[in-house]
Amino acid sequence: MSVRLRAFLALIAAVVLGLGLTACGSDDDQGSSSSGSSDNASKPLKVGASPVPHAEILEYIEKTLAPKAGLKLDIKTYDDYIQPNVALQEGQLDANYFQTVPYLDAQKKDNPDYSDLVALKPVHLEPLGIYSKRIKNIADVKEGASVTLSNDPANEARGLKLLQQAKLITLKTDAPDNATPRDIESNPKKLKFTTIAPANLPRTLDDTDLSVINGNYAIEAKLTPAKDALVLEDAAGNPNANLVVVKKQNETDPRVVKLEQLLHSPEVKTFIEDQYQGSVIPSF
Structure with missing residues (x-):
């Protein structure tokens, strides 16, 4: 075999080997990404909330409804209305549950960094x-x-x-x-x-x-x-219902979807009505 032919065949072998390694690397990367997504879905959902009634409602869900739904919650309480949005924006939380749409809109107006925070469905009203x-x-x-x-x-x-x-x-x-x-x-x-x-x-x-x-x-x-x-405050037609807020990219997080389902369940509605006797009113 000529020297030129041997060199040509060696070049082809190197190219084929390189393509094979690249393909393997792609498979590994995809597997890693899929595994990461799966790991995230199995982690506790970190939710910031006011102690009453928000954290109490979440604790009820954590004890009675979440285990069957396969949802784990990590509930963190805040005594003010400022830190929960700061923590959410900085990634310390996956969601927060303490505010109303008018409050969130006002915060967005004052804090451009909050532009990707989105409100989910109304849960309850705390009449002023x-x-x-x-x-x-x-x-x-x-x-x-x-x-x-x-x-x-x-x-x-x-x-x-x-x-x-x-x-x-x-x-x-x-x-x-x-x-x-x-x-x-x-x-x-x-x-x-x-x-x-x-x-x-x-x-x-x-x-x-x-x-x-x-x-x-x-x-x-x-x-x-x-x-x-x-x-x-009148409850009828009131826009100040409290709800969950997340970053836009997390709206479809399976854990967020599960929490939303549980927060709007008949069991939670009954809990709110029985626990707060009209001082907190379900909005669904």
């Missing part, structure tokens, strides 16, 4: 309430009464709308969704407003005439919204 230790009837509010509201834009506006529902103020007809006291058209009682962190609102009841408190913080403070609120 007006509470007082000094006043027994909303009609007895005196001129110059002090009012504390949440200092986050979505819940501040929601509180003002509740005060309007109570006929204490009138907002301008063109008031924006993130209305502030500057958007009040009529304030016949000359109410005086102070905004603070929502978690601290129950603590103001000893020092203020009225406090507009989020349902979850009212329950944590041993208040019963359905009984103790002077005025409670």
Whole structure:
């Protein structure tokens, strides 16, 4: 055999061997990717939640429904409304369950990094309430009464709308969704407003005439919204239902899909109704 022919055959053998190794490498990579996806699906779903009622609802699911569904939950509680979205965006959580669509929209407006956070289906409503230790009837509010509201834009506006529902103020007809006291058209009682962190609102009841408190913080403070609120937010047509939020790419994560199914199950609906007696209302 000539030297040229031997060299040519050697070149062909090298090419064939190289292609074979490349094909094997592709198979290994695909196997690794598939295995990674499978491993992820079997891992606990990390969900951030407010302690009440969100974490309680998740704990009910974890104990009674999740094992049969093949879902593992890792529930992490947060006492404020800021950290759960930070943790979700940074990848410390797979999902969070504490907020409403108006709140998420306001957060997205202020934080461009949250643009890929998406809200799933409504789960429950925690009616906002007006509470007082000094006043027994909303009609007895005196001129110059002090009012504390949440200092986050979505819940501040929601509180003002509740005060309007109570006929204490009138907002301008063109008031924006993130209305502030500057958007009040009529304030016949000359109410005086102070905004603070929502978690601290129950603590103001000893020092203020009225406090507009989020349902979850009212329950944590041993208040019963359905009984103790002077005025409670209307549930019908209310856009402020609480729900699960995930990154857009995780909407179809099998674990998220399972959690959504369980959160909207008849068993969870019954649990919410029995556990909270109208202070938390199913939205499905």
